[in-house]
Amino acid sequence: MKRTLYLLGILLIVGVLLAACGSSAGQNGAQAVKTVIVTVQAKGGNTPSGFGTTLKAVKERGHLICGVNSELPGFGYVDQQGNYKGFDVDFCHAVAAAIFGDPNKVEFRPLTAKERFTALQTGEIDVLIRNTTWTLTRDTELGANFAATTFYDGQGIMVRKDSGIKKLEDLQGAKICVATGTTTELNLADQMAAHGIKYTPVVFEKADQVYGAYDEGRCDAVTSDKSQLVSRRTTLKNPKDHVILDITLSKEPLGPVVRQGDDQWFDIINWVVFATFTGEELGINSKNVDKIKATTQNPNVKKFLGLEGEMGQKLGLSDDWAYNIIKYVGNYAEIYNRNLGPGTPFDLPRGLNNSWINGGLLYAPPIR
């Protein structure tokens, strides 16, 4: 009897596996699901996803839940006082400022690269601002929508200075540390295959493990977004012993991500980002915003700061939404310089992340 049960169990599982591998199973599954939707019209899970529901839920809750990185100095990390700090974290504050007029009404959820999309899909977080690269697959298959890019990055490679590695071809036979669940893991495989270079990836889930193993000499090189390499280099034992190669493996546009299905929320996140761009374009920052608001005669500035045009209400927010962002968090240049610019350990040049006025890629649609 027992043996029969075992046999049955094993048969069942093998059956499931076989069915899973056959393509017909997938189609049948999809069909079955369609039927369910048509006949039941389900009321769905615990998190809202239709138009306007996210903002409503956030307002009712009284704070925003923002998915961030907690291991990436400069972008998202916990400082010695236990507060979240960084470039991405500041955009969470900007969203909170736009909604509540208070930048601190944010709850942060630290997420690994692997966890982030599940957290977004299941509604555990309202918005994901965690140095996340915008790709076609993620935009479509993960049920995610990517808002305006906040940071244009490229994938780089860091090696030890004394290794003598100068170009990609020098990495023949190398061990390369990389974080799993990232676009960098895929780009690395693509680029190495394209150049016919044999290498061994050493894959970890958390950034601390990746850079820890690299620092111990487990790998000849470590690959990630260049900004991340610069940031993590400061946490290595001897930062001066490491050099970032002058190679860019890929385009990495990083920005906030929201769930599909709530266009209002998507618009809000987009325009919060655009507001920080616009603030820089108009020369408005956290220090002069009150003075400008009191004296300005410029119609564009008036619309931006909520003195005319009821721009905020069109987003479902109050009209001083952009004023609050600039006042409490700052414009893009302030956010950038505070976290990554001169005076920080990273001192990253603006490069592509400059306003279009200064020859960069940041270009906000008009607020009118």
Place this chain on the structure above:
Amino acid sequence: MMKQASVPFWRDERVLAWIAQIVFLVVTVAFLWYLYHNMITALAERGLLPSFHFLKLTAGFDISQHLIPYDRSSTYGRAFIVGTLNTIEVSILGIIFATILGIIIGVMRLSTNWLINKLASLYIEIIRNVPLLVLLVFWYTGVFLQLPRLKEAKFLPGPTIVSNRGIAMPWGKPTSTWHIYLYILLVGFILAAIVWWRLTLIGKRTGRMPLVSLWSTLTFLGVAALGWIGLVIFAHQAPLAPDLPKIQGLSTVGGLELSPEFLALLSGLVFYTAAFIAEVVRAGIQSVSKGQVEAARALGLNGFQTFRLVVFPQALRVIVPPLTSQYLNLAKNSSLAVFIGFPDLYSVAGTIHNQTGRAVEVTVLMMSIYLSFSLITSAFMNWYNKKIRFVER
């Protein structure tokens, strides 16, 4: 008399029992259906219809260790198989080494020598009371990553190259005579089986059981050695050519390369599980009553014979069932590999989940694979348990 049988059905115990069973079944099925339905509708709302189509798509990522050919242009399905094989590899090796080490320590624990006894107790108490994850991280960052860098690698005889990139040891490369040698090995196996059968018959007839396993193994090894020598003399080609590792550029080439991740995972699992197996073995041996040993000694068996013929066969019946659950634990614990970067099933499935966003499908597949692996292991162990069960004659 007949009247007595006509109890109304709502007071009939058998009917009530049936009804209780049916109600329980209905409630269980309804609950599972509710969970399933809830999941499907929640997924559908987000536009994520369950489908296993993604298994046929290009994976796009590399896996450092693969027992079957794999590169970035292979499919997700193949990546799944690679991860599964890595898990099976480390589990089987882990089970073998943990059993050997566990039995040794378990027997040491019963030694009358004070030092040996205490050493074994110390080992068991320390290892059993440290979480496996801590042990794994210790082996990885505390032992294998602290080995010298490749440039200062240690050369052990062989040559075996030891560095924090892992251990590269000499290995054999099959030559043109390898397939002939496989036939010779088959012949050796058959001869060994015949020896086994004959010796067992003799043992049963005379009542003096010879060392069956020893003689069969010797037969097999003898044929293997003769075959090797024969091939070298007559075909001028040994079946395996030595494949020696050497350092070339940034890595070692040739030989058998064991990565620090693999070594750390294997060591952690073996040392951890061995502590539990040692206790299982000790309990099994102690369960054999003292009278058995005394009777055996009275019959004139020496210490080794007593252990081999009287104590161990009886202890085995007590050992095997808990041993099975230790094996299952080891296989399932191997999923902690993800913390030290070994691409086992859980780690690879995690990457696939991440790249495709198919959380439910990937989890279902992963659970099914672990479940079937455990069921197969326990089916085998149950068969073995039945085989060694005390047969009364």
